Amino acid sequence: MSLAVLLLFSPVAPSLVAQFSHEKKVWNYDDGLEMMTDGQISSGPCFSIDGRVTAPHYFENLKRVETKTETTIRRGKHLVSQFPETLHLSFFLYDLPCTIQSDDTRTYLTHALVSTLRISFYWKRGMDMRPVNVVMPKLFETRRLTPYAKELAGVSERFGWEFDFDLSGAGVPVTDSLVIILRTPDGQIAARAAARM
Numbered sequence: 001m002s003l004a005v006l007l008l009f010s011p012v013a014p015s016l017v018a019q020f021s022h023e024k025k026v027w028n029y030d031d032g033l034e035m036m037t038d039g040q041i042s043s044g045p046c047f048s049i050d051g052r053v054t055a056p057h058y059f060e061n062l063k064r065v066e067t068k069t070e071t072t073i074r075r076g077k078h079l080v081s082q083f084p085e086t087l088h089l090s091f092f093l094y095d096l097p098c099t100i101q102s103d104d105t106r107t108y109l110t111h112a113l114v115s116t117l118r119i120s121f122y123w124k125r126g127m128d129m130r131p132v133n134v135v136m137p138k139l140f141e142t143r144r145l146t147p148y149a150k151e152l153a154g155v156s157e158r159f160g161w162e163f164d165f166d167l168s169g170a171g172v173p174v175t176d177s178l179v180i181i182l183r184t185p186d187g188q189i190a191a192r193a194a195a196r197m
Contacts, residue, residue, distance in 0.1 A: 027064040029197070033178070035091060039191025041117075041184060045107045046098040051091025053178060053195045055169070058084045064197055073174045073197055083169030088138075089121075089178070091193075094145065094160040111142065114161055117182050117190060121167060124177040124194065132178075134168035 032054035040046040062080060065072050073080045095109040121132040145158040167178070177196035184190055 023067060025066040027197075029059045029062040029064070032059050033195035033197065035089070035178075035180070035193045035195040037191055037193035038096060039182060040098060041109075041113060041190050042186075042188050044113065045109050046096045047093055047109055047191070048096045049091050049093050049182075049191055049193050051089065051163075051193070051195075054088050054090070055084045055086065081173060083172045083174060083176075085168070085170045087167045087169040087178070089165045089167055089180075089195075090163070091180075092160055092162050095158060108158060109161075111159070116185050118185070119163075120181045120183070121165075122179045122181070123172055124179045125173075125175070129179065132167050133170075134166075136166040137164075138166055139164035 032052040035051040035053065036049065038046065038048050060075075062073065062075050065074055093109075093114070097106055121135050122129040123132060139162060141162045143160045143162065145160050174197050177194045179192065179194045181189055182191040
């Protein structure tokens with residue numbers, strides 16, 4: 001499913017803590033699943049995406065447990081095999097200097113550029129990608145960001161964009177990954193990010 005990418009902001013800092021022992025590894029998902037990546041609009045500005053996937057109470061005490069023989073997703077003593085019926089995806093998109101750009105040639109994200117992007121949502125299993133059945137936009141918001149050097153004349157105005165969506169997770173196994181792809185109007189991929197257990 002594709003939707004026009006419009007506007008958004010609200011940094012999130014999901015935590016993922018791995019605990020190691022000689023016999024097993026444990027990852028805690030109390031704050032949901034992290035989704036982070038960098039991207040670039042072709043011949044234009046670079047940007048970063050920081051976000052997470054949450055659901056009321058679903059991720060509380062949820063853990064991935066790896067042993068020498070198996071990997072399981074557990075809540076306490078109970079095995080968890082599927083995502084909840086509804087998941088919430090929130091991410092923040094903001095511009096970032098490209099490594100090959102100098103300060104003199106740097107370009108910035110603008111309302112016009114962001115509004116041309118298209119976002120698609122997929123469940124990924126192995127190499128198979130299938131569209132998410134239901135995607136409900138909840139919030140699109142633009143925020144003006146404080147410049148790095150407010151005292152300098154000619155500093156470009158910077159913005160961040162926050163996106164919130166509700167997604168259908170009904171019947172989706174926890175071994176699948178949620179993937180979002182941002183594309184430019186000509187179909188080129190500007191960014192791809194995944195949230196996985």
